[in-house]
Amino acid sequence: xxxxxxxxxxxxxxxxxxxxxxxxxxxxxxxxxxxxxxxxxxxxxxxxxxxxxxxxxxxxxxxxxxxxxxxxxxxxxxxxxxxxxxxxxxxxxxxxxxxxxxxxxxxxxxxxxxxxxxxxxxxxxxxxxxxxxxxxxxxxxxxxxxxxxxxxxxxxxxxxxxxxxxxxxxxxxxxxxxxxxxxxxxxxxxxxxxxxxxxxxxxxxxxxxxxxxxxxxxxxxxxxxxxxxxxxxxxxxxxxxxxxxxxxxxxxxxxxxxxxxxxxxxxxxxxxxxxxxxxxxxxxxxxxxxxxxxxxxxxxxxxxxxxxxxxxxxxxxxxxxxxxxxxxxxxxxxxxxxxxxxxxxxxxxxxxxxxxxxxxxxxxxxxxxxxxxxxxxxxxxxxxxxxxxxxxxxxxx
Amino acid sequence: xxxxxxxxxxxxxxxxxxxxxxxxxxxxxxxxxxxxxxxxxxxxxxxxxxxxxxxxxxxxxxxxxxxxxxxxxxxxxxxxxxxxxxxxxxxxxxxxxxxxxxxxxxxxxxxxxxxxxxxxxxxxxxxxxxxxxxxxxxxxxxxxxxxxxxxxxxxxxxxxxxxxxxxxxxxxxxxxxxxxxxxxxxxxxxxxxxxxxxxxxxxxxxxxxxxxxxxxxxxxxxxxxxxxxxxxxxxxxxxxxxxxxxxxxxxxxxxxxxxxxxxxxxxxx
Numbered sequence: 001x002x003x004x005x006x007x008x009x010x011x012x013x014x015x016x017x018x019x020x021x022x023x024x025x026x027x028x029x030x031x032x033x034x035x036x037x038x039x040x041x042x043x044x045x046x047x048x049x050x051x052x053x054x055x056x057x058x059x060x061x062x063x064x065x066x067x068x069x070x071x072x073x074x075x076x077x078x079x080x081x082x083x084x085x086x087x088x089x090x091x092x093x094x095x096x097x098x099x100x101x102x103x104x105x106x107x108x109x110x111x112x113x114x115x116x117x118x119x120x121x122x123x124x125x126x127x128x129x130x131x132x133x134x135x136x137x138x139x140x141x142x143x144x145x146x147x148x149x150x151x152x153x154x155x156x157x158x159x160x161x162x163x164x165x166x167x168x169x170x171x172x173x174x175x176x177x178x179x180x181x182x183x184x185x186x187x188x189x190x191x192x193x194x195x196x197x198x199x200x201x202x203x204x205x206x207x208x209x210x211x212x213x214x215x216x217x218x219x220x221x222x223x224x225x226x227x228x229x230x231x232x233x234x235x236x237x238x239x240x241x242x243x244x245x246x247x248x249x250x251x252x253x254x255x256x257x258x259x260x261x262x263x264x265x266x267x268x269x270x271x272x273x274x275x276x277x278x279x280x281x282x283x284x285x286x287x288x289x290x291x292x293x294x295x296x297x298x299x300x301x302x303x304x305x306x307x308x309x310x311x312x313x314x315x316x317x318x319x320x321x322x323x324x325x326x327x328x329x330x331x332x333x334x335x336x337x338x339x340x341x342x343x344x345x346x347x348x349x350x351x352x353x354x355x356x357x358x359x360x361x362x363x364x365x366x367x368x369x370x371x372x373x374x375x376x377x378x379x380x381x382x383x384x385x386x387x388x389x390x391x392x393x394x395x396x397x
Numbered sequence: 398x399x400x401x402x403x404x405x406x407x408x409x410x411x412x413x414x415x416x417x418x419x420x421x422x423x424x425x426x427x428x429x430x431x432x433x434x435x436x437x438x439x440x441x442x443x444x445x446x447x448x449x450x451x452x453x454x455x456x457x458x459x460x461x462x463x464x465x466x467x468x469x470x471x472x473x474x475x476x477x478x479x480x481x482x483x484x485x486x487x488x489x490x491x492x493x494x495x496x497x498x499x500x501x502x503x504x505x506x507x508x509x510x511x512x513x514x515x516x517x518x519x520x521x522x523x524x525x526x527x528x529x530x531x532x533x534x535x536x537x538x539x540x541x542x543x544x545x546x547x548x549x550x551x552x553x554x555x556x557x558x559x560x561x562x563x564x565x566x567x568x569x570x571x572x573x574x575x576x577x578x579x580x581x582x583x584x585x586x587x588x589x590x591x592x593x594x595x596x597x598x599x600x601x602x603x604x605x606x607x608x609x610x611x612x613x614x615x616x617x618x619x620x621x622x623x624x625x626x627x628x629x630x631x632x633x634x635x636x637x638x639x640x641x642x643x644x645x646x647x648x649x650x651x652x653x654x655x656x657x658x659x660x661x662x663x664x665x666x
Contacts, residue, residue: 199508200491259551266484266487270485270486270487274454274485296550296551296585337461339652339654343621
């Protein structure tokens with residue numbers, strides 16, 4: 001795995017009041033916007049949606065692939081992709097966006113704007129807060145205990161928080177967007193490369209080559225000795241498997257290149273495992289007729305979720321679902337470097353896209369059947385029936 | 398190595414059946430914990446292990462092995478373990494950059510229709526070299542472990558070619574060299590309309606094997622505390638041909654797995 005983390009990434013987020021420094025033996029790879037998993041020490045990045053992070057076990061592990069099965073109109077899966085990229089912009093990660101239908105620039109312009117804690121805006125010049133002295137007229141009179149706490153950070157420079165919130169009604173400001181380094185791959189503008197007999201058809205081959213070039217050039221695989229700070233590459237691949245990628249797995253029962261998409265995902269996962277990158281791939285699974293193909297694709301990725309939106313289906317009027325926009329199915333969770341994975345409580349999850357949050361909630365509570373559940377012992381019940389109606393032994397006359 | 402599984406299968410690292418072909422399969426579940434078990438089992442038993450890791454990287458197995466008490470890196474250095482890094486080397490072959498001799502085993506990525514001859518030659522070479530020069534240490538019978546044969550189906554190799562490959566391997570490893578073979582196959586959900594799929598592969602392999610371990614989810618639904626159900630099917634046992642099936646429930650922990658009879662999980666008792 002790329003960069004497994006042992007030991008905490010640094011406790012300097014919140015202001016330390018003690019001088020105790022935890023001794024860590026491993027060399028710290030502290031990349032902004034990442035944190036180690038509490039379960040197996042894996043380096044995690046946020047997917048941009050904090051409830052999705054919770055559902056998939058804390059976040060997306062670096063070096064893995066998240067497969068999102070699109071909903072029918074590709075509205076929510078596109079939203080997830082935008083959240084993922086917006087999170088990358090805010091954390092300062094590098095981005096790689098590939099799409100065949102809309103130009104990557106269009107997708108980049110639609111990114112939601114992050115909600116910052118203050119109203120001062122994203123000015124780099126504000127800098128850190130200064131401790132105020134007693135002569136300062138801003139001395140607090142009532143809440144004087146909080147005098148020496150640092151002020152709320154006004155700059156969005158190094159965002160050490162894991163997971164941010166976004167306002168979908170506003171788009172991200174252009175200067176913030178330009179500050180992020182984004183590599184684009186637009187399928188319709190690429191010249192088709194017909195090189196001999198390759199197992200992959202041309203668009204996938206070109207995409208894979210392009211991803212490998214970016215990873216090698218920017219040094220995400222550790223090949224070039226990096227003098228600069230190490231960073232994570234976020235890959236967003238939109239609507240793979242659709243006809244615009246030259247693949248007929250979505251329109252034919254027996255497609256000519258039925259193994260193109262699976263070979264691509266296999267090779268992509270190999271590439272991700274040996275570099276500091278994380279990928280999100282959306283696939284229009286509702287168009288794929290052959291269920292076996294979908295099963296294979298799910299097993300070739302690490303984490304797999306499916307979105308089912310209620311819009312346009314009869315579930316829209318079902319009173320059970322009236323508070324939600326759709327269902328979220330978690331098909332697969334990865335077991336990385338450990339035997340057991342994060343087992344979720346329940347598999348009935350529904351999502352709702354609100355203006356400031358994409359929430360994922362439990363639809364029903366699971367049966368209370370676990371090792372720690374309390375069981376009413378039989379003797380108490382028997383005593384209750386025998387003596388008094390309430391069964392409370394303290395009031396037993 | 399899971400002690401409870403050892404007692405179920407009547408095998409310990411000191412005494413286990415040789416010339417055994419164990420098939421591990423799953424349906425909508427993940428049976429890779431059984432691969433980790435067998436890997437640590439055979440390394441502890443001192444066998445020479447040839448591991449074809451086609452779906453995960455070496456560090457993944459190494460991290461889990463650490464929790465189970467074996468050091469894969471050390472075994473690899475000593476020559477006891479030969480690991481084929483299928484996943485990481487695949488990108489070079491797919492993009493046709495790496496045409497050296499070392500990627501011959503992965504030739505199925507270049508030409509999926511041609512079969513798995515390159516892979517078999519690699520396995521053959523690996524299991525035939527026994528014993529290292531230094532200290533005269535020679536390992537026990539060879540063991541072939543394959544993590545996820547069904548991924549080859551996703552890469553375009555035909556079922557017939559894979560079955561040929563396993564027949565060749567069985568003839569070499571089990572019959573000729575008295576070693577063992579453990580193969581993981583992952584199946585699809587629907588058993589009906591799958592002529593050339595993994596179900597056909599699994600049925601073909603179950604016919605060839607001696608012991609079949611099949612992992613799937615609970616038939617009654619999802620439960621947080623019982624991770625699934627494993628059925629053990631003893632098919633042939635040398636002189637006495639017995640055909641016995643048993644079903645167990647299991648739960649995976651950080652450092653192992655516990656197996657219990659159906660209905661005896663501590664969550665329900």
